[in-house]
Amino acid sequence: MAAISAPLQSEPNLLARLMGRPTSGIGLVVLVVIALAALLAPWIAPYAPVKLSVAHRLEAPSLTHLFGTDDLGRDVFSRMLYAARTSLSVALAVVVFSSIVGIVLGLMAGFFKKLDMPVSRLVDAMMTFPDILLAIALVAALGPTAVNVVMALGIVYAPRLARVVRASTLVIRELPYVEAARALGVPTPVILVRHVLRNIASPILVQGTFIFANAILAEAGLSFLGVGISPDIPTWGTMIAVGRQYMDQAGWIMMFPGAAIVITVLALQLVGDGLRDLLDPRLAKDI
Amino acid sequence: MSAVTEIDRRIETKPLLVVEGLTKHFPARNGRIVHAVEDVSFTVKRGSTVGLVGESGSGKTTAGRVLLRLTEPTSGKALFDGVDLFSLSTAEMRAYRRKLQIVFQDPFSSLNPRLRVSAILGEALDACGFPRGRKRKERIAELLTLVGLSPDHALRYPHEFSGGQRQRIGIARALAVEPEFVVADEPVSALDVSVQAQVLNLLGELQKRLGLTLLFIAHDLSVVEYLCDEVVVMYLGRVMERGPSKLVYAAPRHPYTRALLASAPVPDPTRRRTHVALTGDIASPIAPPSGCVFRTRCPEAIAACAEIVPPTVEIDGGHHVACIRHDGRA
Ligand SMILES: Nc1ncnc2c1ncn2[C@@H]1O[C@H](COP(=O)(O)OP(=O)(O)OP(=O)(O)O)[C@@H](O)[C@H]1O
Ligand code: SF4
Ligand SMILES: [Mg+2]
Numbered sequence: 001m002a003a004i005s006a007p008l009q010s011e012p013n014l015l016a017r018l019m020g021r022p023t024s025g026i027g028l029v030v031l032v033v034i035a036l037a038a039l040l041a042p043w044i045a046p047y048a049p050v051k052l053s054v055a056h057r058l059e060a061p062s063l064t065h066l067f068g069t070d071d072l073g074r075d076v077f078s079r080m081l082y083a084a085r086t087s088l089s090v091a092l093a094v095v096v097f098s099s100i101v102g103i104v105l106g107l108m109a110g111f112f113k114k115l116d117m118p119v120s121r122l123v124d125a126m127m128t129f130p131d132i133l134l135a136i137a138l139v140a141a142l143g144p145t146a147v148n149v150v151m152a153l154g155i156v157y158a159p160r161l162a163r164v165v166r167a168s169t170l171v172i173r174e175l176p177y178v179e180a181a182r183a184l185g186v187p188t189p190v191i192l193v194r195h196v197l198r199n200i201a202s203p204i205l206v207q208g209t210f211i212f213a214n215a216i217l218a219e220a221g222l223s224f225l226g227v228g229i230s231p232d233i234p235t236w237g238t239m240i241a242v243g244r245q246y247m248d249q250a251g252w253i254m255m256f257p258g259a260a261i262v263i264t265v266l267a268l269q270l271v272g273d274g275l276r277d278l279l280d281p282r283l284a285k286d287i
Numbered sequence: 288m289s290a291v292t293e294i295d296r297r298i299e300t301k302p303l304l305v306v307e308g309l310t311k312h313f314p315a316r317n318g319r320i321v322h323a324v325e326d327v328s329f330t331v332k333r334g335s336t337v338g339l340v341g342e343s344g345s346g347k348t349t350a351g352r353v354l355l356r357l358t359e360p361t362s363g364k365a366l367f368d369g370v371d372l373f374s375l376s377t378a379e380m381r382a383y384r385r386k387l388q389i390v391f392q393d394p395f396s397s398l399n400p401r402l403r404v405s406a407i408l409g410e411a412l413d414a415c416g417f418p419r420g421r422k423r424k425e426r427i428a429e430l431l432t433l434v435g436l437s438p439d440h441a442l443r444y445p446h447e448f449s450g451g452q453r454q455r456i457g458i459a460r461a462l463a464v465e466p467e468f469v470v471a472d473e474p475v476s477a478l479d480v481s482v483q484a485q486v487l488n489l490l491g492e493l494q495k496r497l498g499l500t501l502l503f504i505a506h507d508l509s510v511v512e513y514l515c516d517e518v519v520v521m522y523l524g525r526v527m528e529r530g531p532s533k534l535v536y537a538a539p540r541h542p543y544t545r546a547l548l549a550s551a552p553v554p555d556p557t558r559r560r561t562h563v564a565l566t567g568d569i570a571s572p573i574a575p576p577s578g579c580v581f582r583t584r585c586p587e588a589i590a591a592c593a594e595i596v597p598p599t600v601e602i603d604g605g606h607h608v609a610c611i612r613h614d615g616r617a
Binding site for chain 1: 352355357380381384385387388389391392393396397398399400401402410411413414457460461464
């Protein structure tokens with residue numbers, strides 16, 4: 001309980017404290033650079049991401065094409081910047097979607113004794129599937145669009161969040177300040193948001209960071225397996241999927257997006273670890 | 288005869304709260320049950336302070352929570368101004384909520400760490416339909432002043448206060464809705480000894496000034512003596528003895544009450560008290576002893592104590608005791 005209420009004091013300077021730790025500080029800087037690169041892609045990218053140039057197919061990295069060109073002569077660096085936009089926003093959408101589903105399920109299971117059993121059963125059942133298999137099945141069923149990838153991954157990650165939310169809610173539910181609100185006749189939805197949700201924001205934030213990292217990997221994995229977003233849309237995952245065919249002649253096509261994924265995921269992991277240590281030491285054990 | 292006078296007195300003094308046969312069981316592992324509160328009856332007169340006393344685990348908090356319908360009773364009645372609170376639907380109960388409030392034991396977990404004091408009190412004001420706007424700001428300032436805090440404390444967060452100050456905020460929240468009945472659940476036991484008296488004085492003063500009816504929970508009889516008109520002594524979910532403080536303190540009739548008094552610091556050393564030390568631990572509420580629940584620790588227990596649950600008898604104006612040997616015989 002102390003761990004749940006502690007973040008309050010630390011919150012105003014949470015960023016400063018993250019920066020103050022070498023690992024999460026580096027992670028944060030890397031994330032900011034990548035996010036800026038994605039946001040500013042139209043201004044930074046030296047070429048249009050779709051600009052074909054058959055004459056310059058499969059060119060190795062050089063000063064004109066920093067990361068080389070792909071099979072259609074498109075600039076890999078420029079495509080990567082645009083791909084970052086899709087990859088990051090898909091992952092972010094997964095975080096938002098899974099958070100909404102996970103929070104609703106977790107609050108239901110944690111706050112209402114009668115709902116705990118059925119909801120927890122459902123959550124446990126969903127968690128018995130290996131992540132990527134469940135995602136593949138869902139995308140296969142729904143069709144390979146960006147929205148469906150978000151939904152599929154959202155469903156895959158929601159149970160993790162639901163568990164964290166449920167566990168925290170079970171603790172908060174019994175606290176006197178919740179009883180005080182009930183004694184005042186405060187409506188339950190208000191209690192859930194004002195008293196419960198506000199006090200479990202930290203574990204949700206920590207989980208959200210990890211889900212972000214996982215979603216980037218999973219999106220790439222789905223694309224690589226050919227059940228993800230259409231290969232025409234540049235994402236780091238689709239770039240790798242396409243580049244795989246030229247792995248021997250032009251390794252850079254998949255190497256650079258691959259590196260982008262690894263670096264982003266590592267950075268998120270570092271930030272997530274930092275957040276977890278700062279906000280919720282108890283979580284450290286069960287991940 | 289005693290039944291008639293009992294009824295007469297009730298009509299005369301119009302009790303605000305009449306608790307009858309209150310029982311609360313919690314499910315425990317392996318289908319067993321925790322007998323947290325068992326057949327508890329007592330009366331709280333309007334404008335009086337009643338102390339609910341007993342060791343840890345005797346069911347005091349549970350009794351208070353059930354009375355406020357923070358947890359549902361297993362059986363029993365709680366007539367509040369003649370209306371059985373337990374018969375009300377959730378929606379009907381909502382209308383009663385503001386009449387009954389509670390001050391919690393732990394000053395740290397009783398305030399939401401994310402809310403400013405103004406929001407904490409504001410929630411209570413919302414609950415009683417107090418309008419927003421400047422009036423509200425004034426009301427919050429007034430409430431803070433009432434409990435001995437300053438109006439500029441409204442913009443602070445709970446962690447900026449000491450335990451005693453937090454408890455004052457908790458009291459202000461309870462009073463914000465102008466309740467008739469307040470349960471104070473060991474409101475000072477988690478505080479530094481140096482501030483305990485201040486908060487107790489504040490409660491006593493507010494009780495008089497606002498004409499509150501107070502159910503004051505404590506594990507220590509000495510704290511209650513100073514505040515309470517009547518006292519209810521609980522052990523393992525049951526009432527052992529209850530009655531006007533004067534009678535109970537001067538002539539405790541139950542061995543448990545006597546033991547509690549003996550173990551409490553005596554403010555007046557000239558007062559004679561039988562010294563019976565309370566040994567051993569409170570029995571398990573999952574498997575309470577047969578007959579008298581206190582018998583496993585009672586220095587006066589006899590074989591018969593295991594046979595029947597001692598009936599509660601009135602021995603003197605409002606002084607009730609549940610012990611088959613209350614008159615020293617049997
Ligand atoms: N929600 C619950 N579920 C199961 N058992 C409970 C629950 N609440 C209380 N109990 C049990 O009921 C009994 C009475 O508890 P209660 O908290 O009412 O005692 P208390 O007199 O207030 O003690 P304390 O002085 O420690 O506050 C205890 O044995 C306790 O473990
Ligand atoms: S009934 Fe028996 S065991 Fe219980 S308090 Fe009286 S003497 Fe003791
Ligand atoms: Mg208690």
